[in-house]
Amino acid sequence: MKRFTRSLLLTSLLFLPLVRLAATPPAGTIITLWPEGVPGQKAGIEAEKFTDGRYRVVHEPSLTYFPAGVDRANGTTVIVCPGGGYSALSWEREGVAYAQWLNTLGVSAFVLKSRLKEYGHPYPLQDVLRAIRHVRAHATDYSINSERIGIMGSSAGGHLAASASTLFDHADGRTGATIDRLSARPDFAILMYPVISLDDGVTHAGSRTNILGQLASPELQALLTLENQVTATTPPTLIIHTQDDQSVPVENALRYYTALSRAGVSGELYIFQHGPHGMAMRPDLDNASDWPARAAEWLRARGLTRR
Numbered sequence: 622m623k624r625f626t627r628s629l630l631l632t633s634l635l636f637l638p639l640v641r642l643a644a645t646p647p648a649g650t651i652i653t654l655w656p657e658g659v660p661g662q663k664a665g666i667e668a669e670k671f672t673d674g675r676y677r678v679v680h681e682p683s684l685t686y687f688p689a690g691v692d693r694a695n696g697t698t699v700i701v702c703p704g705g706g707y708s709a710l711s712w713e714r715e716g717v718a719y720a721q722w723l724n725t726l727g728v729s730a731f732v733l734k735s736r737l738k739e740y741g742h743p744y745p746l747q748d749v750l751r752a753i754r755h756v757r758a759h760a761t762d763y764s765i766n767s768e769r770i771g772i773m774g775s776s777a778g779g780h781l782a783a784s785a786s787t788l789f790d791h792a793d794g795r796t797g798a799t800i801d802r803l804s805a806r807p808d809f810a811i812l813m814y815p816v817i818s819l820d821d822g823v824t825h826a827g828s829r830t831n832i833l834g835q836l837a838s839p840e841l842q843a844l845l846t847l848e849n850q851v852t853a854t855t856p857p858t859l860i861i862h863t864q865d866d867q868s869v870p871v872e873n874a875l876r877y878y879t880a881l882s883r884a885g886v887s888g889e890l891y892i893f894q895h896g897p898h899g900m901a902m903r904p905d906l907d908n909a910s911d912w913p914a915r916a917a918e919w920l921r922a923r924g925l926t927r928r
Contacts, residue, residue, distance in 0.1 A: 646686050646688075646762075646763075647686075647688075648686065648687055648688055649685065649686065649687075650685070650686040651683050651684070651685050651686075652683055652684040652685075652686060652731075652755070653681065653683055654682040654683055654684065654748060654751050654752060654755060655681075655682060655751065657798065659680065659681065659682065660744070660747060660796045661740065661744055662680060663680070663739065663740065666678070666739055667739070668680075669681065671712070674711070674712055674713035674714060675705060675709045675710060675711055675712055675713075676705075676709060676710040676712050676734060676737075677708070677709045677710075677737075678737065678739055679710070679734055679735065679736045679737050679739075679740075680736075680739075681734075682733075682734055682735050682736055682748040682751075682752075683733075683734045684700070684731040684732065684733055684734070684752055684755070684756075685716075685717075685720075685731065685732045685734070686729075686730075686731055686763075687717075687720035687721065687723070687724055687729065687730040687731070687732065688724070688729045688763070688764075689723070689724045689726075689727045689728055689729045689730075690724065691764075693724075693727040694727055694729060694764060694765075694928075695726075695727035695728065695925075695926055695927060695928045696764070696765050696766035696769055696928065697727070697728045697729070697765070697766065697769040697771065697920070697925045697926065698728060698729040698730065698731065698756060698763065698765045698766075698769065698770055698771070699719075699720075699723050699728055699729075699730050699731075699770075699771040699772065699773050699811070700730075700731045700732075700733055700749070700752050700753060700756065700770070700771070700772050700773070700807075701715075701716050701719050701720055701723075701730055701731065701732045701733060701773050701774070701778075702733050702735065702749060702772065702773065702774035702775070702778035702779070702781045702782045703715040703716040703732065703733075703774075703775065703778050704774070704775035704776030704777050704778040704779065704813075704899065705737075705776070705777060705778070706776065706777050706825065706827045706828045706831060707737050707738050707741075707745065707777045707780075707827075707828050707831035707832045708737055708738050708827065708831050709737065710734060710735070710737070710778075711775070711776075711778075711899070711901070712732070712734075714899075714901040714902075715775040715776075715778060715813070715899070715901050716732040716733075717732060718901060718902050719732075719773060719775075719901075719902070720732050722902065722913055723773075726917055726920065726926050727926055727928070728920070728925070728926065729763065729764075729765055731752065731756060733748065733749060733752050735748035735749060735752075735781065736748055737831065738830075738831035738832070741831065741832055741833065741834050742793070742832050742833060742834075742841065742845065743793035743794065745781055745784075745832065746781070746784050746785075746788060746791070746793055746794045747793070747794055747795075747796060749772070749781050749782070749784065749785045749794075750785060750789060750794040750795075750805040751796075751800070751805075753770060753772070753785060753789070753805045753806075753807060754800045754801070754803045754804075754805050755800070756770055757770055757803055757804065757805075758800055758803055768808055769808055769809075769925060770807060770808050771807055771808055771809040771810060771811065771856075771925070772785050772786065772807040772809075772810045772811075772856075773810070773811040773812075773813070774811075774812060774813065774815065775813040775814060775815070775899070775901065776813070776814055776815065776816060776825070776828070776868075776869060776898065776899065777816050777825070777828040777831075777832075778813075778815075779812040779813055779814065779815025779816060779817070780815055780816040780817065780828060780832070780845075780847065782807075782810055782811075782812055782815070783810070783812055783815055783817055783847045783877065784845065784847060785805065785807055785810075786806075786807055786810045786847075786855050786856055786858065787847050787850035787851055787852070787855055788844075788850060789804070789805040789806040789807070790805070790806070791844075793844075806854065806856065807856050808856055809856050809857045809858070809859075809923065809925065810856050810857070810858040810859070811858070811859045811861075811916060811919075812858060812859070812860045812861070812874070812877070813861050813862075813901075814861065814862045814863065814866055814869055814874070814898055814899070814900070815860065815862075815869070815873060815874065815877070816828045816829075816869050816873060817846075817847050817848055817873035817874070817876055817877045818846050818847070818848055818872070818873055818876055819833070819842050819845055819846045820846060823870055823872050823873060823876070824873075825868055825869045829842075832845060833845065847877065848876040848877050848879070848880040849880075851877070851880035851881055851883075851884050851886065852884055853884050853885055853886065855881065855884060855886045856886070857886065857887040857888065857923065858877070858881055858886065858887075858888050858889075859888075859889050859890075859891075859916060859919045860874045860877060860878055860888065860889070860890045860891070861874075861890075861891045861893075861912050861915070861916070862874035862890075862891075862892050862893075863892065863893045863894070863895065863896035863897070863898075863900065863909055864892060864893070864894045864895075865894065865895050865896055865897060866896070866897065866898045867897070867898060868898035868899070869898055871892055874890060874892065875890075878890040889919055891912060891915055893906075893907075893908060893909035893912070894909075895907055895909055896909035896910075
């Protein structure tokens with residue numbers, strides 16, 4: 622019944638005033654997330670900039686498309702959220718590199734350019750949920766399965782990915798657009814050394830300040846402390862962290878995994894002893910560098926790399 626309801630909604634959305642794609646976009650296509658106008662867009666602050674493989678300051682959220690290729694595409698796709706403490710986006714190391722790795726598994730990818738500390742909550746959440754809704758609405762255009770759309774994020778990008786996994790139906794993630802009627806729930810999640818908790822002594826202080834601002838209410842901090850938001854509807858999740866991480870304590874991963882287990886959600890957790898924060902896909906970290914193989918096994922076991 623659940624699958625029928627989703628299919629019926631997808632069919633009905635074809636007749637709503639969404640922007641349709643003329644043809645399957647080529648690799649590297651940049652997709653504007655807010656063609657109707659960016660909600661809450663600010664003027665009078667720094668312009669967007671890209672230096673040293675990172676975005677700093679984002680005013681125009683977008684997706685960059687990395688298709689797997691017709692010879693290997695299996696219908697699965699992942700939206701990638703780069704890390705950077707909500708002050709920058711590690712675009713090349715935790716965005717493009719992940720997308721290219723996913724492509725080798727037959728998985729298409731979209732790298733998300735979301736808003737940062739200049740905006741704070743709820744705008745990054747709105748960006749990631751709009752990204753999921755856009756990809757789901759245009760699944761046919763991208764030759765993907767609308768029920769195999771995952772989310773992946775590193776560090777603060779992991780917090781954003783976990784926010785999508787737990788707050789996908791929250792009012793803060795909606796703007797009143799027609800596309801808001803479509804589910805923004807990811808079908809699975811991969812969290813790399815994620816910021817999860819905003820509690821003192823556990824969180825990454827910079828990420829907390831940048832997403833909340835200086836004068837956040839206790840209620841908002843509790844909302845974005847994501848181990849408290851896990852329910853039975855949270856998608857299956859793979860978490861990868863290291864004991865050596867000195868920036869985001871491994872307790873973040875442990876809290877989220879414990880919450881998944883208590884809610885009866887399928888979860889898998891790898892904690893490697895060695896490896897720094899932000900390890901991305903470095904090849905020189907002993908067995909921690911094998912995490913892509915473990916992630917590929919997890920995807921394969923869930924049938925997500927099968928055509």
